[in-house]
Amino acid sequence: MADPVLKIDALEVLFPGFRGNVHAVNGVDLEVQPSEIVGLVGESGSAKSVTAMTALRLLPKGSYRQDAGKISLLGRDVAKMSERDMNHLRGGDVAMICQEPQTALNPTKSIGKQMLRVIELHSDLRGRAAKARAIELLQDMRINDAEEILTRYPFELSGGMRQRILIGMAFACAPKLLVADEPTTALDVTVQRQVLQLLHAKAHQTGASVLFISHDLAVISQFCDRIYVMYAGRVVETGPAQEVLGNPQHPYTAALIEALPEDADPGAPLTSIPGTVPNLVKPPRGCAFQPRCRHAHADCVIRPHLTPVGPDHQAACWLREETPQ
Structure with a gap:
């Protein structure tokens, strides 16, 4: 092993x-x-x-x-x-998704600025290449109009959309370990299921390990x-x-x-x-x-x-x- x-x-x-x-x-x-x-x-x-x-x-x-x-x-x-x-x-080999995306994202900066900062800080991508990577990550999270979303601020988006963005940011630099701390608690059941499916699929696609923290046994049974x-x-x-x-x-x-x-x-x-x-x-x-x-x-x-x-x-x-x- x-x-x-x-x-x-x-x-x-x-x-x-x-x-x-x-x-x-x-x-x-x-x-x-x-x-x-x-x-x-x-x-x-x-x-x-x-x-x-x-x-x-x-x-x-x-x-x-x-x-x-x-x-x-x-x-x-x-x-x-x-x-x-x-x-x-x-942020590079280890990433974290927090419980409340509204507080995890900076309300004074656009989604694009926050994503590009993570990508440029932990990878060799810059400028247009970094922006293309950000768009790719949002598209992987099944976010339509990804380029337009980069210009938005967190308070302009729904909770489910913000959580998808956090998941995309977490996978920006292909982490080996992802810590997800109650990532769906603040979401309704339908959006929760969609976010979990995206997180599960992305983890398996990239081979990342996940430490998933939750009080919800139903979610744990499906995911872990x-x-x-x-x-x-x-x-x-x-x-x-x-x-x-x-x-x-x-x-x-x-x-x-x-x-x-x-x-x-x-x-x-x-x-x-x-x-x-x-x-x-x-x-x-x-x-x-x-x-x-x-x-x-x-x-x-x-x-x-x-x-x-x-x-x-x-x-x-x-x-x-x-x-x-």
């Missing part, structure tokens, strides 16, 4: 605060292989975005502390890279090869997407699936997970999901580790025993 494009080992991240340190990421291991689409799923506050932004060194300096762990990005140790090297890597389920800063289950979602082995994963509105009977109350995510200023002992888990028992006061429960499938739960391979 080729070396992963992203490898995170035992990552621990905290945010200092006046009420104490928030232990946001607590021993996360994660890998993304070449040409693989990996999902990172969990409730808000699970530290999905913090994990990804730490890997790309996008968190503001001084706002956090990495207490442990190693991050390897395209075979390079992120901690040892200079800011200049990181800036060169981001493997998934990591996060809760309270930890990975609680991981494996092939269809295996994890079809045969969940952690109570939290099962509860997320049960809460899907698509599976609810018409007129019946929607299922929800009782309680809330724990306060990570004082992380709970043992399994963090214990207070909300209907299967909790005495052993749960000791923190479980990821254990094999099937081929390439692991779960961190005392209810599961190691499955012979």
